[in-house]
Amino acid sequence: MGAFSAFSQTSPPLHNIATHIVAVEIPAVSLVNVIGTQNVNLTFNNPTEAGTGLSNTISDSSFWLNYSFIKGSGTRPYNHVYAKIINGSVPLGTRLSVCAKPYQGSGLGTFGSPTGKVLLNYNEARVVENISSCFTGVGPGNGHQLVYQLSLLPNTYHLLNYEESQQLSVLYTISE
Numbered sequence: 001m002g003a004f005s006a007f008s009q010t011s012p013p014l015h016n017i018a019t020h021i022v023a024v025e026i027p028a029v030s031l032v033n034v035i036g037t038q039n040v041n042l043t044f045n046n047p048t049e050a051g052t053g054l055s056n057t058i059s060d061s062s063f064w065l066n067y068s069f070i071k072g073s074g075t076r077p078y079n080h081v082y083a084k085i086i087n088g089s090v091p092l093g094t095r096l097s098v099c100a101k102p103y104q105g106s107g108l109g110t111f112g113s114p115t116g117k118v119l120l121n122y123n124e125a126r127v128v129e130n131i132s133s134c135f136t137g138v139g140p141g142n143g144h145q146l147v148y149q150l151s152l153l154p155n156t157y158h159l160l161n162y163e164e165s166q167q168l169s170v171l172y173t174i175s176e
Contacts, residue, residue: 109134
């Protein structure tokens with residue numbers, strides 16, 4: 001909050017100075033959204049020849065991470081975006097990860113830095129860090145493009161079971 005003085009002259013001049021307080025307030029902002037046109041569908045390709053296995057890795061990069069943040073004086077100088085699975089589970093023999101690409105778009109401010117590929121599970125994983133006051137812009141093409149990747153775990157092919165196909169919910173949060 002800040003204040004300043006304004007000077008004016010009245011007619012007839014009773015006093016040659018008048019003041020009043022103007023309050024200026026900047027709101028606390030901490031918003032995050034994931035934008036895409038469809039659900040992420042990660043399906044291994046079927047082998048086309050007897051004796052071959054599933055492809056090792058598949059990915060989807062059709063989603064974008066958008067956020068808005070206003071830093072505070074000392075209490076919240078930076079924010080970070082975290083992701084975790086909140087519903088469902090990754091099928092046995094596989095692992096699911098997400099990677100945020102560097103910022104691009106039409107926003108303004110000091111954007112966060114991607115942390116690289118992170119494994120998704122029930123624990124929060126930091127996806128973007130050190131966000132200062134900024135907004136990314138809205139929708140695809142703004143913010144950080146998210147790349148989801150499903151891969152086979154080494155030496156666990158015997159654990160794969162088509163009846164364990166899953167739908168997962170991934171939660172993104174922005175916090176200190």
